[in-house]
Amino acid sequence: MLTIDTSLAQDIVQRTMHIMPFKVNVIDVRGVILASGSPERIGDLHPGAQLALARRDSVEIDAIAASKLPGAKPGINLPLMLRGEICGVVGLTGEPEAVRQFGALVRVMAEMMLEQAQLVRELQHEKRYREEFLFQLVYRTGIPDASMQAWAARLALDLRLARAMFVLEVQDFGERLEQVLGELQQVQAALAQRWPELLTAVVSPGELVILEAFPVAGPQQPRAALAQKRLVELQQVAQSSLQSPCTLAMGVALPGLDGATASYQSAKQTARVGRSRNTTGEQQVFSYLDLSLPVLLSGLQDGWQAEQLRQTLSRLLQHDRKSGALMRTLAAWFRNHSHATATAKALHIHRNTLDYRLQKIAELTGLDLDDTDDRLLLYVALQLN
Structure with a gap:
């Protein structure tokens, strides 16, 4: 009634x-x-x-x-x-x-006001309904899959489509929780006005998540560029309402309920990896498509496998602890796809200097840089460092 x-x-x-x-x-x-x-x-x-x-x-x-x-x-x-x-x-x-x-x-006036109020209530109810669904996708509190699927159908959400989770995290808000919550709600409103189809929810203090369909077919490079473009668009809208510094990370795009949950987890890990590599603090958006390998390897951080991989670089790190020249050279070499000329140019060094450094790296690690397995082992160890 x-x-x-x-x-x-x-x-x-x-x-x-x-x-x-x-x-x-x-x-x-x-x-x-x-x-x-x-x-x-x-x-x-x-x-x-x-x-x-x-x-x-x-x-x-x-x-x-x-x-x-x-x-x-x-x-x-x-x-x-x-x-x-x-x-x-x-x-x-x-x-x-x-x-x-x-x-x-x-x-007539009274009935118009009643109708308007009812519409507002329905919109608020729909908003809460969408937010709660997204909250359940993130935390999976035990609601059966059949109920979640019916919920998705009520929201006209096709679970067969791959979707990516975006996680906006406000950094170091301290005692400003109430202020930050208000800012995140303003971000939600701005996103809803610009893209009404987006699912958004504040799922924890200082954290807003966004769920959106994203293509999984086709070459990696164009999709990575599309992800960066989307991250920048969303970040620009968010920054218009936020006074606090924040980061925005995009997870892997996957279909289904479990896929959305995994996408959230990968977005969180992408943010952690991205922030750890962002030593200058200038970068604010991070994409799983750009950081997929280090994100996947981050799950090895505490295992015996990770310890063995780190041992690969132990002598090199000890030798290089003062200048860091060899580690920078190794990173640049991989970044330039092992092309010597491009690497030397990027480091502003002579080609002979590069050859000497690569020889020293091989000597200290005991690995053959021309061998595919050794090169892969060295690259993975570098990612875990």
Whole structure:
């Protein structure tokens, strides 16, 4: 059953009494006055409204009828309709001949305000519904998959499509939790206005997640460029509402419920890896497509395998601890796809200097840089360093 809340009833009374010189009452479906131009009547039963509710039609009460009906006053009482249902009554106090001309106008105004309020409630409910679904995708609190699938269908979400999770994290907000929460809600509103189809939710203090379809077919490079473009677009909108520094990371795009959860986890890990490599603090957006290998390898950080891989670089790191020249050379060499000329140019060194450094790296690690397996081992160890 559709109902009228007290705040809305008072708003109706105030607005309608601006256009007419008579007292207005708003009554609920029980016949109880919710708001009135005569505040002392609030909470009383309204006999005229009860008659209008019983008859499902307008009721006029003149002075003679009012004298015979305990608690009644002269006036007209008009049922308020919302979505085909009676949700209350609006009453105008005064002789029917005097107030009748205002009745239709007041009812139209009241019903328009009721419709608007109902739309706002529905939009807010839909927003909460979408946010809760996204929260469940992130944390998977035990709701059965069948229920989650029905939930997705209610949101017209095709689970067969691959989707990527974006995670916006506010950094170092300390005691400004309330302020940051307000800023994130502003980001949500800005994103919804620009891209209404986006699913967004604040899932923890300082953290907003976004779920969006993303292509998985085709060459890696164009998709990586598309991901960067999308990250920048979203970040620009977010920064317009945020006063706090933040990072935005995109996870791997996968289909299904479990895929969305995995995408969130990969986005969080992408952010951690990206921030650890961003020594200058200038980069604010990170994509799984750009950092897939170090993100995947990050799961090895605590295992015996990682320790063995780190041993690969132990002598090199010890030798290089002062200048760091060999480690920079190795990183540049891999970054330039093992092309000697491009590497020397990037490092601003002579080709002979590069050859000497690469020879020294091979000597210290005991690996053959021309051997594919040794080269891969060295690259993985460098990623874990």
